[in-house]
Amino acid sequence: MQYLLRGLEQHGIGHRAFTEDEFWRICSDEDIEVHWSRKRFSFYFTVPDQDLRVIVLPDRYSGPRLLFSMCHELAHHFLHGGDTPCVAFQGLSDSRYEAEADAVALAWLIPQTSLGTPEGDDDSRFVRKLWKDRRRLFFLHGI
Secondary structure (H helix, E strand, C coil), rough: CCCHHHHHHHHCCCCCCHHHHHEEEEEEEECCCCEEECCCCCEEEEEEHEEEECCCCCCCCHHHHHHHHHHHHHHHHHHHCCCCCEEEEECCCCCHHHHHHHHHHHHHHHCHHCCCCCCCCCCCCCHHHHHHHHHHHHHCCCC
16 A cells, blocks of 8 residues: 555645645546546446546535545546456445545545644534544554
């Protein structure tokens, strides 16, 4: 995991909080198509024979939930996309792959330097869970 995180430093992981603009820039650089869906879950899939990489995001997501999904699906791209067909549904696929994508997304959204106190006034259950999970990731793995 440390090797992967070092590889993603060029995209700001570990140094600054991820932004939506960065998502769009990375998708453009990596030639990833992004589609909006009315479905409930985000997912990533790739078809290497057709040089196809796609992230599908629910159109109902916004704010921190959207940013987390963006990071999570990009993590699948960097971790699990490659020379074989791949499909990863957030929360519904291989538990190891999901845990890895969550870890990368958390580190991307909340750098270690920000682990003191949550920023902003967002007191949603989802944001509190992100902060709790991020602190746990740091405590257990030093990431």
